[in-house]
Amino acid sequence: MAQKLSGYHRALDLFEGVVGGVTRDGWDRPSPCAGWTARDVAGHVIGGQYLIRAMATGAPKPDVSSAPSRYAAGDALLEWRTARKECAAALTPDALRRPVPFGSLGDLPLGDFLGGYLLEPLIHAWDLARATGQPARLDPDLVHHAFATAQIIAKELRASGDLGPPLPAPPGADEQTRLLAFLGRRAI
Template sequence: MAQKLSGYHRALDLFEGVAGGVTRDGWDRPSPCAGWTARDVAGHVIGGQYLVRAMATGTAKPDVARDPARYCAGDAMLEWRTARKECAAALTPDALRRHVPFAGLGDLPLGDFLGGYLLEPLIHTWDLARATGQPARLDPDLVHHAFATAHMVAAHFRASGRLGPPLPAPPGADEQTRLLAFLGRRAGA
């Protein structure tokens, strides 16, 4: 199971690195996510840790899209580290075998779910980097795996209004640019 989670943990590490590079005044900058600031993006990813913890423990799932900044109203890095630590503690072997719903595609073990869930912190790492003027180059291996997941879940998220239409990628674009376009983001914007 640890091997299956390595990509998920690498995506969280990447997010943490970018979040750690946000300046004090950077949290209020607009992000590529319409209507969200950098703090909202970070709060959404932090809330995602509480969502994963809820799936691991079988408790009620929080709504991480509504008012996401509430998850990091104070010190965003402290809130991130707390959420990540609490989530990690909940990812026991039994929890990783617990079946959870996967984007309208049925149920699968939480450990397998997390292999696809890396798309969420990965793409929001890019959003946070763009919002705060940091390098936005993502791990190519994670991008490749996230793109496969994006193809599986996009229809469900577009139908529910949580993902906009894809944009055309420039000819000859690399995989990161194609993933971003598929998710409605412009790499150069």
């Protein structure tokens, strides 16, 4: 299972690096996510760790999209590390086998779900980097896997209003740019 989660952990590491690079005055800057600041983006991903912990333990799932900045209200890096540590502690072998709902695909073991969940911290690492003026180049291997996940889940996310329409990618665009366009983001 550890190998299956290596991409997930690499995406979390990437996100943590971007959170650590936000300057004190960067948290209120607008992000590529409509209506969200950099703090909202960070809070959403921090809250996502509590969501995964809830999935691992069978606890009620928190709403991580409404007022997400509450998860990053103070020292966002410390709050991220705390959430990540608490989530990791809940990811026992039994928890990773626990079935969790995955939209129209039905139930998947949590470990399999996390293999695709890397899309969330990866794309929001890009959002946070863009909002705060940091380099926004993503790991090409993670981008490739995240793009595959995005193509599976985009239809349902668009239908629910959680994802906007795709944008056209420039001719000859690399895979990161195509992924961003598919998710409604402009790379430039």
